[in-house]
Amino acid sequence: HFLKALTEITPAFGVSEDDMKGCLEGGLYKFDHTTDQILEDLSAYARSVKDGSESNRLVSLLLHGPDGSGKTALAAAAALASEFPLVRMLYSNQMAGMGESAKMNYIDNVFRDCYKSPLSVLVVDSVETIVGWMPVGPRFSNEVTQLLKVKITAKPPKGHRLLIISTTSRYSVLQQMDLLSCFDRDIGVPNITSFKALNTLIAQTGFFDQQACAQIMDQLARVQPNLNISVKSVLTSMETARFKK
Amino acid sequence: HFLKALTEITPAFGVSEDDMKGCLEGGLYKFDHTTDQILEDLSAYARSVKDGSESNRLVSLLLHGPDGSGKTALAAAAALASEFPLVRMLYSNQMAGMGESAKMNYIDNVFRDCYKSPLSVLVVDSVETIVGWMPVGPRFSNEVTQLLKVKITAKPPKGHRLLIISTTSRYSVLQQMDLLSCFDRDIGVPNITSFKALNTLIAQTGFFDQQACAQIMDQLARVQPNLNISVKSVLTSMETARFKK
Amino acid sequence: HFLKALTEITPAFGVSEDDMKGCLEGGLYKFDHTTDQILEDLSAYARSVKDGSESNRLVSLLLHGPDGSGKTALAAAAALASEFPLVRMLYSNQMAGMGESAKMNYIDNVFRDCYKSPLSVLVVDSVETIVGWMPVGPRFSNEVTQLLKVKITAKPPKGHRLLIISTTSRYSVLQQMDLLSCFDRDIGVPNITSFKALNTLIAQTGFFDQQACAQIMDQLARVQPNLNISVKSVLTSMETARFKK
Amino acid sequence: HFLKALTEITPAFGVSEDDMKGCLEGGLYKFDHTTDQILEDLSAYARSVKDGSESNRLVSLLLHGPDGSGKTALAAAAALASEFPLVRMLYSNQMAGMGESAKMNYIDNVFRDCYKSPLSVLVVDSVETIVGWMPVGPRFSNEVTQLLKVKITAKPPKGHRLLIISTTSRYSVLQQMDLLSCFDRDIGVPNITSFKALNTLIAQTGFFDQQACAQIMDQLARVQPNLNISVKSVLTSMETARFKK
Amino acid sequence: HFLKALTEITPAFGVSEDDMKGCLEGGLYKFDHTTDQILEDLSAYARSVKDGSESNRLVSLLLHGPDGSGKTALAAAAALASEFPLVRMLYSNQMAGMGESAKMNYIDNVFRDCYKSPLSVLVVDSVETIVGWMPVGPRFSNEVTQLLKVKITAKPPKGHRLLIISTTSRYSVLQQMDLLSCFDRDIGVPNITSFKALNTLIAQTGFFDQQACAQIMDQLARVQPNLNISVKSVLTSMETARFKK
Amino acid sequence: HFLKALTEITPAFGVSEDDMKGCLEGGLYKFDHTTDQILEDLSAYARSVKDGSESNRLVSLLLHGPDGSGKTALAAAAALASEFPLVRMLYSNQMAGMGESAKMNYIDNVFRDCYKSPLSVLVVDSVETIVGWMPVGPRFSNEVTQLLKVKITAKPPKGHRLLIISTTSRYSVLQQMDLLSCFDRDIGVPNITSFKALNTLIAQTGFFDQQACAQIMDQLARVQPNLNISVKSVLTSMETARFKK
Ligand SMILES: Nc1ncnc2c1ncn2[C@@H]1O[C@H](COP(=O)(O)OP(=O)(O)OP(=O)(O)O)[C@@H](O)[C@H]1O
Ligand SMILES: Nc1ncnc2c1ncn2[C@@H]1O[C@H](COP(=O)(O)OP(=O)(O)OP(=O)(O)O)[C@@H](O)[C@H]1O
Ligand SMILES: Nc1ncnc2c1ncn2[C@@H]1O[C@H](COP(=O)(O)OP(=O)(O)OP(=O)(O)O)[C@@H](O)[C@H]1O
Ligand SMILES: Nc1ncnc2c1ncn2[C@@H]1O[C@H](COP(=O)(O)OP(=O)(O)OP(=O)(O)O)[C@@H](O)[C@H]1O
C-alpha cells in the first residue's frame, strides 16, 4: 500500500506548456497590424493579472472570430509569452468520447491545477466544442456549460491569480447562452480581407516566388473581389496546391 | 469506531459569515442615495423578523437588477449588519459540478443549519444560477427550483425566525417560473445612470486625480450620453486601465 | 430482532390534526359573508359523507382562488370542524426534496392511513405544488399527477367514508390537466374586493385604532380604486408596517 | 423451500367477476331505449364470439362517451350478462403508482389469465387512463399504449375465444393515437339530453315524490333548455341534495 | 454443467413457416386481378434471388396499402409459395412488452437465423408497429428503426441469398423516416373499390345465397356509391352479421 | 493468466482492406469523365498526405451525392489505389445494434488503429448513418457526432499521416450539423443525367445487345426526358429485369 502510494503519479489534466507549442506549428506571420494589436492587448491583461492590487485577481477574456482565423494560435502565443509559472490549455479533443460527468471531472481538475500555482494562464479553447454544441436541436450539455460558467467567473483562492483566454468561433451561440457576461472583455480575430495582407502572408511563407504570387493575387482579385479568407485555409491550400496536376 | 465518531467534524454547508466578507472586498461606496435606502429597507425587515409577534416568523426578500449592479454586495452587507446569531449564504459556486440530488441535499442542509439558530439570516445568491438556468431550450433543474420554492416559503420551526435575502439578475425568468409570489417583497438595485453618481464613485475610489476624473466624465458624456453602467464594471475597468499602453 | 420490531414506530404520513391547527394561526376573521358561506357548504358535504346511504361514500371538493386568498386556512378549518375520527393533510412541504417514487409512496401512504378509519377527512393542499408544476416548459410529474387523479376519484374500501378537500391557486392548470372532472364540486375563495370588508378586517385585527384605519382606507380608495387584495397579504403587510421608518 | 412453493398462491390479475359488480352499485335504470339497445348489441357480439366459426375468435369493442355517461356500468353489465366462464376487468386504479414495466407486466398477466379459459370476456376500462394520458404535453406511456394495441388486436391461442369491451371518455385521443383501427366496432354511450328521460330516471330512483320531481323538471327546463347531463352526475347530485340547507 | 449444455435448446426467433399459415386462415379469394398480379410480381423477385448472378444477392420489397387490405396475407402467401428452404416472419406481437434492447436482440437473431440458410425469405410484418410508431409526438424507437434500416439493406454473407418482403399500412411514415430508399421496390395493395369485385368476393365466401348477395350490393350502391373497403373488414363483418338480431 | 494474455487476439476494428473490395463488386465502369476526375482528385490528396511537409499531416475529404450515385465505391477504390500501408473503412453496418457508448468505443478504436501506421487512409462511410440520423424529430446521437467531429479534425500523433475520405448522401444534414467545416474539401458525386453516359454504361455491362440497348434508350428518352438516375439503380434494375415475365 505504501509503495503503491509512492509510485502513483498524479495524472496531468489539460494540455501542457510544451504541447501547446503545437498550436503554433503553422507559424505566426505578421501580415498586418491586427496580430500585433491583439497580442499587445493580451499582454496588457497578463500584466494586470500579475501586478494588479487584488491578491486573487481573475481576468477572463474571449477571442472570437470565423473558423480558422487564428484564435487558437493567438491565444496559445499570448499564454506562452506571458511567462507565467503555469501555462495550460483546456482542449475539447482531450475529452473526446468522455461521458458528461467524466468531462466535468476533467474540467474541474484543470482548474484545480491552475489554482495550485500563484500565477496561472489558462487557454479554454473552443468553448462551443467543449460544451458539445450541436445546432440541430439545438443540443449541448447544460451541466458542462454551467460548470464552465462558474469556473470562468470564480475568483481563484486567496494568493492565486489567474488569466483565462477563451476562444470561440460561435460568438452568437455564447450570446444566446448568456455566457458573454462571464468575460471581462471580448476581442475579435478577423479573417483576411485585404489583398495587401494576403500578399504579405503568401510572400512570407516562401511557398511561391514573387511572380507566381503576383499572378495568384491578380486572379483572385478578379474572381473574388470581396476577399474574406482565413489564415488557416490560406496555409492549408498552399500545401495541397503543390501536389495537384 | 468510537474515536472516529468523536473526531468527525460536522461539515459546514453554505458560505460562512467570515467568507461572506469577500463579497464586499470591492468596498461599498456611497455614490448616491440608493445604496443607503436599500440598506435601510433591509434593516427594517431584519428588525421585523427579530422583534415581530410570530414565534416562527419568516420574511423572504428579493434583490433584483442588471449584471454587476451590486446585488450580492448589498445582500451580504445587510446580512452582516443584521448582527443575527447566524449569518449564512447559499452560493452556486459551492455546488458547481454537483449532480441534481447532491445539490438538493446541499440546499436542504443549508436551510437545516439556519433552522438550528433561533434567529438567522440567509443570502440566496443568484437564484437563476442555483437552478442552472440556460436560456437556450430553456433548461434548468425543475427539482432544484421546486425545492427552493418550498424552502423560501416554508416557515421555520416554532421558536426559530429567518430572514431570506435572495438576489437575481434575471427577474423575468423568476417571473416566468412563478417564483415571484414566493417573496414578501422585491427590491430593485439599479445601474448607475447619472454622471454625478459616476463622478462621485470614481472620485471616492481614488484611482484618478480630480482632473483626470473630470476629463473621463467629459469624454463619456459625449460618447454615451445615456449612461447605464454597473458599479462592478466601473471598478473592474479602472483596475485594468492602469496596465494599458 | 424481536425487540426491534416491538419498538419500531409506524411513521405517520401527512400532517396530523394537531399540526394542521398551524394553518389557522393567522386567525379566521369574519370580515364578510363569504367565509361563513364556504364553511357552511363544506360542512354540508361533511354531513353527506357521514350520513349518506353509500357504505363507501367518497366526496371530492376543490377550493380554488388567488394566492393567499385563504384556501388552506378554510380547508383546514372545515376539516377540523368536521370532528371526523381522522383528520389529515397532504402538504407539499413534507415531500420537498423527495424523488418521484418516494413522493408517490408518501402519497399512497397518506391515503392508506385515511382508509384505516371508518370516517376520514383529508386536505390535499395546493395540488399544483404537489405535482411540481412549473409554467416554463411546462414541467411537472405526470406520474404523481396520475396517482393523485386515481386517488382522488377512487372509492375507499367498503365501510370506509372519505371527504377530500383539495386546494389550488392554479385553477386553469388543473383544467388543462383534465383534473377538474375528478372533483364533485369546486368552490371559489375570492380576494377582498370591497373597502367595507377590508375595513372590517383591519378593525378586527386590532393593529390600528379606528382613526388610523379610516385614514388608510381613505388613501387606498384614492390610489387603488379597484381593490383586489388577499387576506394573507393584508395580515403580512400590517405586521411589517410596524417596523418601518 | 418445498413447503413455500406449495403454499404460494398465484396472484390474481385484474378485477374479478365478483368485484366487477361494484360498478353497478348505482343500479341500472332503464330511463330510455339507449341502455337496452347497447346491451343487446353487446350481447350479439358475445354470442358471435361464443358460437362463431373461428376456433380462436377475437372481437374488440369500444364504448365511448362523455364523463359519467355510464360506459363502465354498461361494459360491466354486458360482461356479467354474457355468462362466459371467465369474466375479468382491467382497471387503472389497480395499477396506480406502478412503474411502466410493472404496469406492462400486470397487463400481460391479465391477458394471460383470459387466454387460460376457452371463453373469456375482458373489460378494459378507461383506455386513456391506463396509458396515463395527460393533455399537457401531451404525455402518456407509449410503451403501455403499444402493448395494449398489440393485446387488443392479437388473436388468442387456438381453441380460446375472447371478447374485449374497452371504454373511453377521450375518443379523439384514441383517434390521434391511431388506436381506433384496433376495434372491430365502436359504440357511443350518450348523455341524457331529453327531459322525458331525465324525469323517468329521477322517478325511478325514488328520491323525490312526483310533485318535487315535476318542480325540478320545470326549473331545469327554464334554466338549461339544452339539457346535456350524465347519469352519474344526476345520481350523485341527488344524494348530496339531501344534506344541503 | 455438461448435461445442461446438451439439453439446452436453441430458441427459435420469428414466426416459423408452419405458424405463418395462420395469416392465411381467412383464405385467399381471387376476386379481381390484383391479387394474382401481386403474387406473380413477388414470385419473379423470388426467382431473381434464387437464380441471380450475385452469390449474396439481397432483394428488399415493401407491400403497402390501407388497414386490412391484405398485405400480411399476400406477403405470407408469397413467402410460402417461394419454397425457399427457410421461410420466416418478423412479427411485432412476438416482441410485445419487450424493452428496446431485447427487441433489438430479437430482430438481430431473426436475421442471423435467415443468414444460416443459403436461401431464405423473410416477411417483416408491419414495419411501423415494429418500431413502435405513435403519431402523437410522434414517438418511436430510433434505435430499432436504425437497426431495421441496416438489416434490410445489408447484404447477407457470401453464399447466402435473402428475399425480404416488408409490409406497412403507414407508407407516409416510412417516407418521413427516409426508409423508402431501403427497398428495391414498393408494391401497393389496394382496397376493394369496385362493386363487381366485392360481389365476387361475397359470392366466393358462400355466406350468402345469390339473392341476398344482390340485395346487399344494391343497398350498398345507394348508401356508399364510392366504395372503398378492405377485404379484412368485409370478411369480419359477414361473420358478425350472422349473430345480429 | 499468463497464457490467457498470450493467446488473446486483438480484435480488429473497422472493415479491412480485403473486405473493402466487396464495395467494388458491381465493377467500376468508366461511362463518363466524372469517375476519372474524382479518382484523380482523390489521388492528388493521397500524394499530398504521403509527401507533404508536415510530419503529422491530416487531410479530410467528403464525397457527397444522391443515393446510389457511387460514393462508397469511389471512396473504396481511391483508398485501395493509394497503396498506403494501412487501408481501413468505418462502416455503420458493423455497429448495428450497438449502444451509444459501444459505438463510440468502436469508432475510437478504428482511429487508434489508423494512428498505429505511419501512413493510413480511412473511409468513413455514410456519416449520417453512423450518427443514426432520423429526419423525424430529428433524432441522432449527438455524442457520436461530437466524437466523429473531433476525430475527423484531430491531427494524428507526430510521425503519423492520415487521409480520411468520408461519404454522405445527406449533404444538407451535415451542413445543419455544422460538420462541413471539418472537411478540407467536399467533392460531389453526381447521378447519371446524360443519355450518352447511360448508353455507355449499359453497353459496358454486356447485359443487353446493341439493339436492345438502343431500344431502351429510345423508350426512356420519351418517358423521362430529364434523366436523373443512379449507377446503382441502373445496375440493380438490369439484374432483376432478366427474371420478369
Ligand atoms: N498571424 C497569425 N495569426 C494567427 N494564426 C496564424 C498567423 N500566422 C500564421 N498562423 C497560423 O494559422 C493557423 C491558424 O489556425 P488556428 O487553429 O489558430 O485558427 P482558429 O481560429 O483557432 O481555427 P478554428 O476556428 O478551427 O478553431 C495556425 O496554424 C497558425 O500557426
Ligand atoms: N454602493 C455599492 N453597492 C454595491 N456594490 C458596490 C458599491 N460600492 C462598491 N461596490 C462594489 O461593487 C461590486 C458589485 O458587485 P456584485 O458582485 O455585488 O454585483 P452583482 O449585482 O451581484 O453582480 P452579478 O449580477 O454579477 O451577480 C462589489 O465588488 C462591491 O464591493
Ligand atoms: N376569513 C378568513 N379566511 C381565510 N383566511 C383567513 C381569514 N381570516 C384570516 N385568515 C388568515 O389569512 C391567512 C390566509 O392564508 P392561507 O395560507 O390560508 O391562504 P392560501 O389561499 O392558502 O394561500 P396560498 O395561495 O399561498 O396557498 C391565514 O393566515 C389565515 O389564518
Ligand atoms: N342506464 C344506465 N346506464 C349506465 N349507468 C347507469 C344507468 N343507470 C344507472 N347507472 C349508474 O350510473 C353510474 C354511471 O357511472 P359510470 O362510472 O359507469 O360512468 P362512466 O361513463 O364509466 O364514467 P367515467 O367517464 O367517469 O368513467 C353508475 O353508478 C351506474 O350504476
Ligand SMILES: Nc1ncnc2c1ncn2[C@@H]1O[C@H](COP(=O)(O)OP(=O)(O)OP(=O)(O)O)[C@@H](O)[C@H]1O
Ligand atoms: N385476395 C386476398 N388478398 C388478401 N387477403 C385476402 C384475400 N382474400 C381473402 N383474404 C383474407 O383477408 C384478410 C386480410 O387481412 P390481412 O391481415 O392480411 O390484412 P393487412 O393488410 O395485413 O391488415 P393490417 O393493415 O391490419 O395489417 C386475411 O384474413 C386473408 O386471409
Ligand SMILES: Nc1ncnc2c1ncn2[C@@H]1O[C@H](COP(=O)(O)OP(=O)(O)OP(=O)(O)O)[C@@H](O)[C@H]1O
Ligand atoms: N463509375 C462508377 N462509379 C461508382 N460506382 C460504380 C461505377 N461503375 C459501377 N459502379 C457500381 O455502382 C454501385 C454504386 O453503389 P455505391 O454503394 O457505391 O453507391 P453509394 O453512392 O455509396 O450509395 P448509397 O447512397 O446507398 O450509399 C457499386 O456497386 C459500384 O460497383
Ligand SMILES: [Mg+2]
Ligand atoms: Mg481553434
Ligand SMILES: [Mg+2]
Ligand atoms: Mg451577484
Ligand SMILES: [Mg+2]
Ligand atoms: Mg395555501
Ligand SMILES: [Mg+2]
Ligand atoms: Mg368509467
Ligand SMILES: [Mg+2]
Ligand atoms: Mg397486416
Ligand SMILES: [Mg+2]
Ligand atoms: Mg454508400
